[in-house]
Amino acid sequence: MCPMPALQLQHDPEQEALDWFTRLRQPGCDAALRQAFGDWYEHPLNAQAYARLEAYCQQLQAPAPRPRPRVVALRRSRLGLVLGLAFLLLLSVLAFLYWPMLQRLSCELHTESGERRSVRLADGSTLHLDSASAMNVDLRGRTRLLHLVQGQVAIDVMLDGRAMEVQVDDTRIQVFGTRLQLARYHDHDELVVLAGKAMVLQGGDQRLVNAGERVTFSASRINATEKADGKTIDAWRGGLIQASNMPLTQVLERLAAYQGQRVWLLNEQAAYRRVSGTFDLNQPAQSLERLAGDQQLSLFSVSGQWLIVR
Incomplete structure (x- = not known):
């Protein structure tokens, strides 16, 4: 492309700057054209005009500012928060009310409210379940394992040469007898030994319970043993x-x-x-x-x- 022609009679730096800006961005811009632009740019008025044009073009190319989001009405935000909290509260109440029932249904052996039932196990032992009670049983190993989840149970143990252990949360009860009773209450659990003995183990603490004795325990301690009235304690079965x-x-x-x-x-x-x-x-x-x-x-x-x- 040939160099820029000689200046015209009327010198217009703004128009010439626009011409140069356009020609320099077209394909085929060679060294001769850039030299001619340099000669033109040496004039102060030309340089100022070109600088203004570049600044204007940069402004046009700058990203437009993002529109500010409309502020959500405060009332709507508070209403959503209140509804969310109410929903969570409802879920908590339903879980609190129905969790015991769901927990019972998930256990191997369970009774409904108002139901009492006796179950004979494969090893010959018998479980007498009180109302709303639940247990899991595992008789496959060398130690027979029972887990009282809810309620109350009386156990008639059949001796078959294997040990038996009953779990109540983190408390273990090693059975060395043939008749015992376990009950769970809202603030404590209770063991009554009617025949034989049992050892209550909880962390580093332990308590031996003999026939005719009862002991209460919680997640944090095992209380002292007391004398038990077998007729009074076993009356629920009738x-x-x-x-x-x-x-x-x-x-x-x-x-x-x-x-x-x-x-x-x-x-x-x-x-x-x-x-x-x-x-x-x-x-x-x-x-x-x-x-x-x-x-x-x-x-x-x-x-x-x-x-x-x-």
Whole structure:
């Protein structure tokens, strides 16, 4: 391409800068053209015009600023947060209410609320399950393993030369006898040995329980052994609670569990009371009404799941 022709009579740096800007970006720009541009650029007015044109072009090529997002209305944000928290709360309540039932159904052996059942195992031992109870059983190894997940069970052990061990959460019970009973409550667990012996093991702690003794334990400790009344403790198998100076809350929980309910005790003083008497497990509603009348308590059933006591 030939060099730029001689300057015209009217000198227009802006127009010439535009011409040079266009020609320099076309294919075939050679050294002679760049030399001619250099000669033209030496003039101060030309250099200023070209600099302004380059700055303008750079502005055109710069990315356009992103539009600012519209601010979501604060009311909508708060409504979404409230709805989200309400949904999570609902899920938590449903999980709390139905988790025990789902846990029971996942176990190998279980009973429904109000149901008592006896099961004979392959080794000849017999399990007597109370209402809303659940167990897993593994008899394949040298040590027969039982796991009480929920509720209460009486075990008649058949001796076959192998050891037997019962698991209650992280507590292990080595069985050296033929008859024992285990129960789980909301704040503790209980072992009663009716014949033979049993060793309760929890971490580095252990407690030997002889026939006619009972022991309570929790996740953190094993309490001292006490004398047990076998007739009173075993009465549930005949459909009765034989309470002898028993905590009121424990009687309420047992009767409510036969109706598939949990107890919510609002009367703080009642939590320290103890009761004695006979209560019919086959008619838990009537037994609860009689107990509430004797103790001057009010009972309120909520959704068939809760029994509020005040």
